[in-house]
Amino acid sequence: MVLAPAKQERGRCNVSRAAVLQGIGAVVPPRVVDNDELSRSLDTNDQWIRTRTGIGQRHWTDAGTTTGDLAAEAGQRALKSAGVDSVDMVILATSTGNQVMPATAPEVAETLGLGRVAAHDVSAACAGFIYALSSAAGALAIGGAERVLVVGADVWSTRLNPDDRSTAIIFGDGAGAAVLRAGDADEPGALLGFELGSDGSGRELAQVAGGGSRELSAGRPPRPDDAYLTMQGKEMFTHAVNRMAESSQRLLDRIGWGVEDVTWCAAHQANVRIINTIADVLELPRERMLVHLDRVGNTSAASIPLALTDAAGAGRLQAGDGVLMTAFGGGLSWGSTAVRWPAMDVLSI
Numbered sequence: 001m002v003l004a005p006a007k008q009e010r011g012r013c014n015v016s017r018a019a020v021l022q023g024i025g026a027v028v029p030p031r032v033v034d035n036d037e038l039s040r041s042l043d044t045n046d047q048w049i050r051t052r053t054g055i056g057q058r059h060w061t062d063a064g065t066t067t068g069d070l071a072a073e074a075g076q077r078a079l080k081s082a083g084v085d086s087v088d089m090v091i092l093a094t095s096t097g098n099q100v101m102p103a104t105a106p107e108v109a110e111t112l113g114l115g116r117v118a119a120h121d122v123s124a125a126c127a128g129f130i131y132a133l134s135s136a137a138g139a140l141a142i143g144g145a146e147r148v149l150v151v152g153a154d155v156w157s158t159r160l161n162p163d164d165r166s167t168a169i170i171f172g173d174g175a176g177a178a179v180l181r182a183g184d185a186d187e188p189g190a191l192l193g194f195e196l197g198s199d200g201s202g203r204e205l206a207q208v209a210g211g212g213s214r215e216l217s218a219g220r221p222p223r224p225d226d227a228y229l230t231m232q233g234k235e236m237f238t239h240a241v242n243r244m245a246e247s248s249q250r251l252l253d254r255i256g257w258g259v260e261d262v263t264w265c266a267a268h269q270a271n272v273r274i275i276n277t278i279a280d281v282l283e284l285p286r287e288r289m290l291v292h293l294d295r296v297g298n299t300s301a302a303s304i305p306l307a308l309t310d311a312a313g314a315g316r317l318q319a320g321d322g323v324l325m326t327a328f329g330g331g332l333s334w335g336s337t338a339v340r341w342p343a344m345d346v347l348s349i
């Protein structure tokens, strides 16, 4: 499909084009780690994990598989779903990139044979995919791109403390991707708006403390534990519920949707009790919440595209459905967007 370039008046920025969802795809690594396997090395059990989180298993990468590898595979699937083999921008949301520098997105673009396209990473933890969608929408709106591949990918298994039962049971690896093209706001698939926020005062609630300038400029030897993800689960739980519910409500108000317009809500898949409480606060029937974490755990930046791909691939999520997406994570950072689901082929995960 050939798109007209953004119409631009001299000295004036054109912001009239919408970002339209054209394809979606996702992947998890093959190795399944179930709750019983974790219970053999940690003081935990299947019943506790299922009851307190809703998670039954997660997928972890084998040695040698990187975040970039998963991102490229998800990207390939999204391109196939969109029926295209080129984009002019790649945005990768991740907090577990292949290395500290450079960004991983250029490597993903290269792996996919996309040429010398614009490519950069977005770091917003579990809210990263929504932030990356918003960056893509901005680029499309001003004519900086005609088509963008947005990927959310994380491999947290490499940064989990094997002795920390509060994180090791939760996180899984995965990647999900979407192709967005420039189009009109009234087309099916158009992203209808964004609501984003952050609160840096809560940055220590979920963090990898080491590896950055804070640690390196302190002039003390790095502590091995600083390489691990740590999380204050109870505080994060409360923030997750409040921030996602508030953000969702603000977004719905802004775009003029009531709860009856929400066929499905794809909320960040951190804990099924968080998902259910958001439903209750928004007065959405719980059956309208997509739940995928039972099979993949919390896949961080990949969680929303994985949940959407799972539901679309299984035929539950269908063309015309109203979809609310909302995410929350370290930073603290959060965000929401919504879309009327377009007709498209989706490969099952």
Ligand code: COA
Pocket: 043, 044, 045, 048, 049, 052, 053, 126, 165, 166, 169, 206, 232, 233, 234, 236, 237, 240, 270, 271, 274, 298, 328, 329, 330
């Ligand atoms: N297995 C068995 N017992 C566990 C356990 C585990 N894996 N983890 C904690 N416990 C124990 C605790 O030690 C505590 O025991 P105590 O009462 O004897 O002190 C008890 O279970 C309750 O611990 P608590 O931390 O209050 O559990 P919780 O119900 O809050 O569940 C999380 C812990 C991490 C699952 C939950 O807080 C959570 O999902 N948080 C949100 C994470 C999130 O939203 N992240 C968002 C961005 S990534």
